[in-house]
């Protein structure tokens with residue numbers, strides 16, 4: 142495909158978020174119209190061209206190829222609780238009706254208060270803590286041991302407590318350890334197998350479903366498919382991967398609930414603890430409503446052109462993982 146052809150297939154939009162997530166309050170997304178369906182390219186703004194190239198590879202695969210066969214019609218999802226004031230915890234949990242597995246972002250000022258509030262509202266909750274690598278070894282050890290002493294096995298696992306794989310390896314925690322960022326930033330899979338009890342797999346950062354399946358085949362730990370605050374267009378790809386896997390696990394794919402709106406006719410919002418496995422239909426009126434300014438569109442076109450050059454170079458070099 143020519144670069145100009147690719148750019149002619151793109152709509153750039155911004156959807157407001159319902160909470161501040163990773164400092165994002167307007168989720169900027171490039172939608173790509175392919176042979177099979179619309180797909181989504183939405184790396185966060187601080188990503189490198191290398192990482193952008195993988196996201197674009199994932200988006201082009203989703204746009205132009207069939208999804209793998211689905212083994213189920215719906216996928217179980219956790220609720221996702223970002224850093225919000227304690228008074229808003231109940232409201233955020235209500236966006237994920239039926240989910241009793243709650244992923245809580247930690248490493249913030251009010252971690253313990255939010256966790257206490259989750260258990261007040263859902264006493265039987267199981268927690269997945271996600272530190273996004275913010276803790277030192279010492280902080281992780283102290284904080285997670287104290288939470289384990291309070292809540293025991295209601296803490297299912299902690300995701301990426303420390304930034305580097307070697308720090309995470311040095312931890313000796315009473316709760317299982319999940320690896321997220323170390324996988325998508327390219328750490329060695331053999332070493333990840335040695336360190337992780339669970340691995341978080343996201344389709345877009347790994348370069349698409351085919352590449353994600355290849356990575357999963359080399360992991361000997363349970364995987365949890367998760368999203369990166371995508372619209373329903375991007376979420377559909379993660380859901381397709383989760384529905385194709387033999388293990389029916391609770392996934393991190395209910396995050397359409399964190400957006401204030403969506404660009405499809407029937408958003409993939411969680412109901413009864415599940416999201417549907419289905420093709421989505423893009424709503425032209427919503428795309429028009431959320432269209433960004435010409436200046437922002439040009440910024441995204443430039444970004445996508447650079448990512449496409451890098452993607453083509455990677456393909457030429459037979460790059461694979």
Ligand SMILES: [Mg+2]
Pocket residue numbers: 271273300301321322341
């Ligand atoms: Mg994570």
